[in-house]
Amino acid sequence: MRRWSPRAFDGTAExxxxxxxxxxxxxxxxxxxxxxxxxxxxxxYRGDDTFERIFAALRPGNRTWAxxxxxxxxxxxxxxxxxxxxxxxxxxxxxxxxxxxxxxxELGLVTHQVGGFSPAAVREAFGxxxxxxxxxxxxxxxxxxxxxxxxxxRERERRPRVRKPLSETVFAGRWGEPAFPDE
Numbered sequence: 001m002r003r004w005s006p007r008a009f010d011g012t013a014e015x016x017x018x019x020x021x022x023x024x025x026x027x028x029x030x031x032x033x034x035x036x037x038x039x040x041x042x043x044x045y046r047g048d049d050t051f052e053r054i055f056a057a058l059r060p061g062n063r064t065w066a067x068x069x070x071x072x073x074x075x076x077x078x079x080x081x082x083x084x085x086x087x088x089x090x091x092x093x094x095x096x097x098x099x100x101x102x103x104x105x106e107l108g109l110v111t112h113q114v115g116g117f118s119p120a121a122v123r124e125a126f127g128x129x130x131x132x133x134x135x136x137x138x139x140x141x142x143x144x145x146x147x148x149x150x151x152x153x154r155e156r157e158r159r160p161r162v163r164k165p166l167s168e169t170v171f172a173g174r175w176g177e178p179a180f181p182d183e
Contacts, residue, residue: 005112006143007153011068013142017045019107020071023140026103032092036081039096040132042074042122054137057121062114062137064150069112069139073100074122079131093135104140112139 020043027039044051046069054072055063066072075097077089101111119134128134146157165180172179 006110006146006157007065007112008144008146008149008157009065009068009070009110009139009141010144011046011148013070013144014046015070015109015140015142019109020045020140022107023100023103023109027096027100030092030096030099032095033086033088036083036086036089036092038078038081038086038089039093040076040078042076042126044072046070046072053125054117054122057117057119057125058114058137059116059118062116065153066112066114066137066139068141068144068148070141071139073138073140074126074134075136075138076122076128076132076134079133089133090135097136097138100138108142109140110143113137114139 024041024043027041028037030039032038042050042054044054046067051072054074055067058066075093077093078086079089080086097113101113104111114137117134117137122128122134146154149157167178167181170179171177
């Protein structure tokens with residue numbers, strides 16, 4: 001799997017709107033409960049006002065690297081439509097973001113999903129309606145040089161990626177009994 005979430009972005013690279021549109025089309029075609037499509041996005045390009053307002057909503061630690069991304073997106077969920085409350089909205093947004101991220105990988109881009117931001121700041125900065133909830137910020141761009149990161153992040157960037165084995169996360173028979181115990 002080539003997908004990962006680097007913090008080292010090329011601060012000179014640009015991702016053109018046509019490419020961002022391709023990413024958002026991939027997100028748009030994600031599965032959703034009853035085709036409710038609750039995923040919503042804000043798009044900011046480095047140097048524009050939207051980018052700066054999204055950037056300002058990030059927690060300080062994320063500001064140390066996210067400003068070098070070419071694009072900052074906010075992924076949000078709409079809580080209702082003309083049929084009423086929407087079910088499974090975060091799941092649908094997750095599928096949409098994963099589609100976007102995998103399409104980015106296919107196009108040679110990197111992404112980093114960020115939970116460390118203020119949804120209230122995004123809501124205020126953009127006039128987000130009450131029934132829409134900002135959930136994630138996604139940095140998009142080209143891979144940069146980890147040497148340009150602060151020392152602590154440079155070390156994290158170079159560490160091997162590790163995931164829990166399936167024996168700890170996939171069960172059969174009873175909860176806690178590994179479906180794949182040989183891992």
